[in-house]
Amino acid sequence: MSFGQGGPQSQWDPWKPNSQQPWGGNVDDETPDWAALADQAETRNRRKRLLLIVGGALATVGVGTAVAMAVMSANDDTSASGKPTNLPASASVPGDTSATSPSFAPTSAPPPLDPKEFISSKAKDTAPLSPATLFPGTQLTVASTVYKKGPTADTTNCASVASGTLPKILTADGCTRLMRVTYVKGDIAVTVGVALFDTEAQATKAKGQADTKSAIKSLSGKGVKAFCDGAICRTTTNAYGRYAYFTVAGFSSGKDVTTKDTAVFSIGDDLAKFAFDQIHARGEAQASAAAQN
Numbered sequence: 209m210s211f212g213q214g215g216p217q218s219q220w221d222p223w224k225p226n227s228q229q230p231w232g233g234n235v236d237d238e239t240p241d242w243a244a245l246a247d248q249a250e251t252r253n254r255r256k257r258l259l260l261i262v263g264g265a266l267a268t269v270g271v272g273t274a275v276a277m278a279v280m281s282a283n284d285d286t287s288a289s290g291k292p293t294n295l296p297a298s299a300s301v302p303g304d305t306s307a308t309s310p311s312f313a314p315t316s317a318p319p320p321l322d323p324k325e326f327i328s329s330k331a332k333d334t335a336p337l338s339p340a341t342l343f344p345g346t347q348l349t350v351a352s353t354v355y356k357k358g359p360t361a362d363t364t365n366c367a368s369v370a371s372g373t374l375p376k377i378l379t380a381d382g383c384t385r386l387m388r389v390t391y392v393k394g395d396i397a398v399t400v401g402v403a404l405f406d407t408e409a410q411a412t413k414a415k416g417q418a419d420t421k422s423a424i425k426s427l428s429g430k431g432v433k434a435f436c437d438g439a440i441c442r443t444t445t446n447a448y449g450r451y452a453y454f455t456v457a458g459f460s461s462g463k464d465v466t467t468k469d470t471a472v473f474s475i476g477d478d479l480a481k482f483a484f485d486q487i488h489a490r491g492e493a494q495a496s497a498a499a500q501n
Contacts, residue, residue, distance in 0.1 A: 321499050323491030327449035328408040335494050338362065342402060342486050343389040350478045358390035358397070359430040366403055372421035374454075378403060381414040383452075390427045391479060396472055397435045398457040398479045399426045402487070405450045415447035424454045433460045440464035442472050444480050449491065453483040 326332045339360035348355045366383035367375035378386070385404040390397055401424035405411045423443045426436040435441070441458035442465050457476035458465050465472050 321495040323488060323495045324449055325491075326494035326498070327451065327487060327491040329450060330406045333450060333490075333494070335490060337404075337490075339387045339389060342387060342490075343400070348391055348479075348482060350482065353393065353478065355391035355393050355398075355475070355479070358392055358432040359427055360387070360389045361427055362387045369401070369425050371423050371425050373419055374422035374424065377414050377417045377422060381410045381417070382406060383410075383414070386424070388424065388427045390432050391475075392432055392460070393475060395460050396457065396475050397426070397428075397432055397460050398455055398475050399424060399436075400479050400483050401454040401456075402483055403452045403454070405452065408450050411447040411450050411452045414452045415445055418445040422454075423456050426456050426458070435460045435462065437462070440466075442469075442476050444476055446480060446484070448484055448487050451487050453480065453487070455480050455483075 339362050343357065343360060346357050348357060361369070362385070363369055364385050366378040366386040369386055369388060370378055382405055383403045384406065386401055388399055388401045390399045392398075403411070403414070405414070420443075422445060423441075426434070426441070428434040436456050436458040439458055439462050441456050443457075444455045446453055455476045457472050457479075459472070
């Protein structure tokens with residue numbers, strides 16, 4: 209039988225508040241096991257330390273993630289100009305990189321050669337030239353109008369195939385050659401004459417000196433009747449490069465041309481433009497050949 213308070217005996221727990229230490233009885237049997245209690249306390253302390261370590265590690269991971277997200281967000285943040293505005297402290301903007309940029313010499317295509325340069329002086333205008341190359345084929349088609357090609361002629365005595373005031377002009381300005389061709393449509397015939405000079409200035413001067421009495425002689429033959437032999441005909445004068453070119457147009461019947469004869473004027477204009485186009489094409493061909501060399 210033990211001594212103490214009545215009722216069930218309460219066990220004393222030194223870690224519980226208000227627990228009662230037993231009195232009386234066998235003191236040796238009821239003495240607390242201090243070693244066991246110390247082990248229990250140490251176990252609780254280890255648990256607390258473990259919780260603190262784990263919690264700290266999780267907090268560190270959270271902070272690291274927040275920092276990483278902040279750095280990524282800073283790298284994505286750009287101003288309206290497209291340049292970074294919130295770089296992390298460890299980042300650095302590269303300096304001047306122009307020294308390492310590759311450099312290239314500026315290149316450009318050479319300007320095209322001017323065809324007129326090749327037909328403006330004897331020195332450059334060296335391609336073969338004849339009535340056959342200047343007036344090729346057996347007929348000429350302008351739009352829907354077909355002109356039949358008649359006789360051709362070529363001479364170095366320019367004055368001999370000119371009339372009125374033109375012989376004197378051609379001789380004074382240095383004409384070296386004059387080629388002619390005649391085209392026919394119906395009862396209208398047109399002779400085109402192309403005179404050569406050594407320089408553009410000479411051809412331009414001849415054109416400027418020509419007047420209403422300056423004309424080339426019409427060219428007949430090869431099935432073409434004589435025309436403009438005393439009858440009034442329509443004439444034109446022009447120049448391009450070192451070439452002066454002329455037309456004389458009239459009726460094969462010998463009647464005079466009046467201002468009402470628009471067909472004669474139209475044919476004369478067509479043939480004058482044809483002469484210009486042929487001279488220009490000659491310049492283009494020589495310019496193209498020079499560009500390829």
